[in-house]
Amino acid sequence: xxxxxxxxxxxxxxxxxxxxxxxxxxxxxxxxxxxxxxxxxxxxxxxxxxxxxxxxxxxxxxxxxxxxxxxxxxxxxxxxxxxxxxxxxxxxxxxxxxxxxxxxxxxxxxxxxxxxxxxxxxxxxxxxxxxxxxxxxxxxxxxxxxxxxxxxxxxxxxxxxxxxxxxxxxxxxxxxxxxxxxxxxxxxxxxxxxxxxxxxxxxxxxxxxxxxxxxxxxxxxxxxxxxxxxxxxxxxxxxxxxxxxxxxxxxxxxxxxxxxxxxxxxxxx
Numbered sequence: 001x002x003x004x005x006x007x008x009x010x011x012x013x014x015x016x017x018x019x020x021x022x023x024x025x026x027x028x029x030x031x032x033x034x035x036x037x038x039x040x041x042x043x044x045x046x047x048x049x050x051x052x053x054x055x056x057x058x059x060x061x062x063x064x065x066x067x068x069x070x071x072x073x074x075x076x077x078x079x080x081x082x083x084x085x086x087x088x089x090x091x092x093x094x095x096x097x098x099x100x101x102x103x104x105x106x107x108x109x110x111x112x113x114x115x116x117x118x119x120x121x122x123x124x125x126x127x128x129x130x131x132x133x134x135x136x137x138x139x140x141x142x143x144x145x146x147x148x149x150x151x152x153x154x155x156x157x158x159x160x161x162x163x164x165x166x167x168x169x170x171x172x173x174x175x176x177x178x179x180x181x182x183x184x185x186x187x188x189x190x191x192x193x194x195x196x197x198x199x200x201x202x203x204x205x206x207x208x209x210x211x212x213x214x215x216x217x218x219x220x221x222x223x224x225x226x227x228x229x230x231x232x233x234x235x236x237x238x239x240x241x242x243x244x245x246x247x248x249x250x251x252x253x254x255x256x257x258x259x260x261x262x263x264x265x266x267x268x269x
Contacts (some may be wrong), residue, residue: 002059002076004066007083010090014081017103018060021092021161028157035106037159041098046072047169048104054172055105060088061097069100098165103231112177113162115148116192121267122147122221123190124196126182126235127154128250128256129226133168136257137224140236142170144264150177150221168172170204183238189221191238198223198239201253207243207266214241215267222263227256 007014015243018038022025030039036057039045042065048054049072059073059080073080088096116122123141128134134156134187142150149158156163178187186196195215199222201209223239225231230253236242245254245262253259 002073003079004070005079005081007060007081008087010087012081014058014079015060015087015091017058017133018088018091018101021101022094024083024160027161036103037106037164038161039102039104039172040096040100040161040165042069042100044165044167044169045100045102048102048172049073049076053107057103057105059103060091060101062088062096065099071250110175112148112150112178112179113188113192115116115150115175115177116189116194117147117219119217119219120147121145121264122189122194123149123260123264124152124179124182124186124221124223125149125155125225126223126231127226127229128150128224129154129156131156131160131162132166133227133256135163135171136255137172137260138163138167138171138256140261140264141174142167144261144268146174146264147219148175148177150179150185150189152179153183154181182232182235186223186235187237192238193218194221195241196221196223196239197241197243197267198236199225199245199259200230200236200242201244201247203242203244205241205243206246207263208246210241210243210267220267222260222267224256224260227253 056078123146164171
């Protein structure tokens with residue numbers, strides 16, 4: 001059973017996992033040292049609780065949220081700190097409008113080779129270092145049944161608070177794998193029968209030209225890059241296919257998560 005504890009002191013040990021949430025440098029240091037991450041917001045926390053494999057370390061809730069979610073969290077064998085807005089603001093450094101925080105142990109890293117399906121979709125990301133774009137990418141990946149998201153070393157941490165929040169908790173639902181630097185990281189995928197499809201505005205071939213007759217019946221990985229620079233030339237060259245999303249004159253690109261959603265919708269069909 002959950003232990004509900006009223007907390008009035010910002011220095012209380014139950015709130016230690018949530019100190020300085022608005023300071024990225026501090027958070028990277030303490031979360032890596034503690035091997036955990038933070039989930040913010042009721043929707044994301046409830047999504048996490050619906051999934052197997054995640055161990056909650058502790059929760060911090062505003063009183064109104066605690067009243068609403070008492071039955072939902074009752075089975076958790078963790079301490080639940082209930083604190084007012086002023087206490088939580090002093091701890092995290094900003095107003096917690098969503099009123100709910102959870103600290104969660106990180107899962108063990110998974111070999112990306114173990115995440116490759118016999119068919120279905122993957123997403124490969126190169127240099128996607130904006131936390132919110134990365135979270136939105138996972139949300140779209142979940143929506144279109146992507147089996148795993150594979151990140152190169154230059155991508156942001158998908159378990160950073162803002163990524164988890166923007167994904168509505170789907171960072172925790174779609175498996176994550178870590179590839180060696182691209183384009184070399186694509187080699188192992190190709191050797192396992194994965195067809196890679198790189199999105200780039202400069203491609204000669206439109207996305208609609210690809211279908212199962214050209215892609216085959218094995219796994220397909222959509223390869224996307226950061227907004228602005230996009231994919232490196234070497235990664236484009238190494239990909240099986242390079243395609244563009246046709247757009248109106250004067251518009252050369254979409255946000256990476258939006259472009260991925262368009263492409264995944266087509267590839268999933």
